[in-house]
Amino acid sequence: MAVSISRILKDTEYKFDQFKTEQIEALENSISVKTDKNGKEIYYVQCLAREKEIKLTPEECVRQLYLDTLINEYDYRTDRIQLEYPVKFGREEKRADIVIFDKDRPTVPYIIVELKKPKLKDGKEQLKSYCNATGAPIGVWTNGSQISYYNRKDPNYFEDIPNIPKASQKLSEILTKRWTIQDLVEKDKLLNERKSLKGLILEMEDEVLANAGVDVFEEVFKLIFTKLFDEMESGRKKDRTLEFRNYGYTETELKEKIQSLFDSAKKKWAGVFKDSDKIVLTPSHLSVCVSSLQDVKLFNSNLEVVDEAFEYLINKSSKGEKGQYFTPRYVIDMCVRMLNPTEEETMIDTAAGSCGFPVHTIFYVWQKILEKKGLSRSHLFTLEKKPEECTDYVREKVFAIDFDEKAVRVARTLNLIAGDGQTNVLHLNNLDYERWDEFTEDENWQDTYFEGFKKLRKLRKVEKSNQDFNFDVLMANPPFAGDIKESRIITKYELGKNEKGKYQNKVGRDILFIERNLNFLKAGGRMAIVLPQGRFNNSSDKYIRDYIAKRCRILAVVGLHQNVFKPHTGTKTSVLFVQKWDEKLCPKKDDYNIFFATMQKPSKDNSGDKIYVKETDGALKLDSHGHLIVDHDLFNHEGLTQDGIAEAFAEFAKKEKLSFF
Structure with a gap:
């Protein structure tokens, strides 16, 4: 009889909402149960990457399910994947949960996945430290319920990205793909990554806004106002390309585009901002904020x-x-x-x-x-x-x-x-x-x-x-x-x-x-x-x-x-x-x-x-x-x-x- 992983994850911060029913069933069917000398049940499973039997902890459940996703949906071969990859910090050594190596440089980390810290704030800090120490350009954090994808721009800025590339894709293909309102409906971060807009704003505050020397209310209000306008325009013209996105622009180009969109929004919905109001975030701060908000669908059946x-x-x-x-x-x-x-x-x-x-x-x-x-x-x-x-x-x-x-x-x-x-x-x-x-x-x-x-x-x-x-x-x-x-x-x-x-x-x-x-x-x-x-x-x-x-x-x-x-x-x-x-x-x-x-x-x-x-x-x-x-x-x-x-x-x-x- 299959063991239910909800039993293993019970009373932990780990969940399995991110995964498909067939993935969960396949994992449950592969679990074997042994008893220790005190008669306590211990669960084991054959690891998808290490090809050996391993003990199944709550963290390991999520790791095996995400490995299944990387191998069967993103098409990464197991010879490009290493678990418990050692990352050096001076004399100290820590271990990254999952590392995918660069296709052309098989010893250089390309994507790092963090699962040990099941809370986003802790997980993101850990992930950033691993990416900075190894130079990996892409990071993923998940606890099985929420998931976040990041592109490391430089040591200080980790921009949200809508997904990670498949084995056959380049990162630039993910970033430059044009989106319509339908793409936003299907890929809405709030639903797919189990995020809330308030949570994303808190993340932006931690990342850039707290040190940007701006009125956080005003700047976030401007961005939400602009994005609402962009969605409204596309909702009424379904084939229109969404403009509140970074399609691989330079930071200066992006700021010009978002300011122009904000100006159009002010004309449409008068009496909220002054005609002279401008977005005052620096181009690099704005770039991080746009990447955080661009995959969120603000409009739904209520507000x-x-x-x-x-x-x-x-x-x-x-x-x-x-x-x-x-x-x-x-x-x-x-x-x-x-x-x-x-x-x-x-x-x-x-x-x-x-x-x-x-x-x-x-x-x-x-x-x-x-x-x-x-x-x-x-x-x-x-x-x-x-x-x-x-x-x-x-x-x-x-x-x-x-x-x-x-x-x-x-x-x-x-x-x-x-x-x-x-x-x-x-x-x-x-x-x-x-x-x-x-x-x-x-x-x-x-x-x-x-x-x-x-x-x-x-x-x-x-x-x-x-x-x-x-x-x-x-x-x-x-x-x-x-x-x-x-x-x-x-x-x-x-x-x-x-x-x-x-x-x-x-x-x-x-x-x-x-x-x-x-x-x-x-x-x-x-x-x-x-x-x-x-x-x-x-x-x-x-x-x-x-x-x-x-x-x-x-x-x-x-x-x-x-x-x-x-x-x-x-x-x-x-x-x-x-x-x-x-x-x-x-x-x-x-x-x-x-x-x-x-x-x-x-x-x-x-x-x-x-x-x-x-x-x-x-x-x-x-x-x-x-x-x-x-x-x-x-x-x-x-x-x-x-x-x-x-x-x-x-x-x-x-x-x-x-x-x-």
Whole structure:
């Protein structure tokens, strides 16, 4: 009976996701089992390169599987391969896991493969030291799950390459091959190498950005912005050659090409960068960054890939000191499903961050438009041209406001992409609405935001007043941290008073946001807002709960797991869902049912890393668009997970005859 290698790899950092089922089965069928004097089973296998029986450790499992790949897929003969190749460092000697020798110089290492260090950062350092000591131009690191390929340009720079050459190929053939969007879909590094965009940015920081003397947020933002534009252009003209690639150019030529592409992107998506903005990375630093990003497909059926990277960049540059933590996209999707917006309704996020609520509302409404037209959503949905109703919806119905300038630029980028060049994302201090004129009369501000602001003005309740609006749907996760201390702002709000009716010296930012948000809603309008759990429990906050109950029907309270906002904060939060009283849409009642639910699955571990759904064999489960599925119980993911809180609420809403279900 074959021995399962998952048994050998259990509880280690090694995996076998990189390999084909038939490779794994062939290895398992060749394992022999012996017992030592204590009766413990020890596994052996005939080595593919050394032609002798060897003990099978977790590292050796991955080495034998990768040897199989090198021999049978890349066609390297075993006489060009040596295992445990000695590499000298002064008096010390270390052993490289796999070395492939140069075809014309059979004693000179050409490719070095590192497996001993199953974490990328450690493995890459070890690999670099071996390549530098031997002069090998190509390095590979893998732990069986992730894999990385590098070209050693000089001792300091190791550039990512899309693959290693086959035995019959030269490295230059790999580097100069022209790519279309289809090549990117097939060879997407995030899927094939099990990388994340955030992980690649961290790698770039380690390699070049930390010492480049540049604003990391700005430079990476420029590169992602440029690459998104390149993919969008190719997605609409499938035979176009991708331009965000190094096809063997000199570093200076590459910089000119990427700058020109960035200039085109700025024209297409105006109001994110200034016309005069330039890429300031040196040609050699830029070359390393382009090689890291060029094999990544940023566009998919949602914008989660770029979203996660921007979240990291914004938090890194603002250190989260404003309590502005991006709402995980699965929490957003639950809120959208529970409020069930339609294409006729207006929607706003008043503390937009990177615009998660608006973007996911757009996707939700688009899905309904597509279904109505009998169209399906492809895995490149975000870059394809949409039916006119889709862009009309973004142009006329979806709004967002945020005070953080970096967040607004990211939000505009995501919205411009989602809305095909349309966006109503505005840079304003939402709580200080009386001073909006100071922004709106500024010519520079007008150049970027005025079109969106004109549309927002049409939704005012009273002409010339920015206090009350007529929105159908509002979703927001206002910043929790920091109090408002300016009395001229506090005195504009009922909730600026304490339970005794006296204006306070300082008020929690999120408390004022509750009132501000309700003022954005028309009668019958509905809201989802993320709040600290204390607002629901603390006896001192009873006056806030009374204020809400007076103006609205409380629809639901959903308690989120305390890991949801990690690593930024462990604050326990809940989402409050309300609908403003209205004779027709939500007639006033003294006694009514409220939906309560608590998230049971943590969705992230204690360090803030997402927990993903796994198949029965332990492999990570992918949905129909190739995305990993976060393990939560908020809703059913494409029929691949169980029904959750959102589905239970929909049943409740129908039974209660709520106006929006």
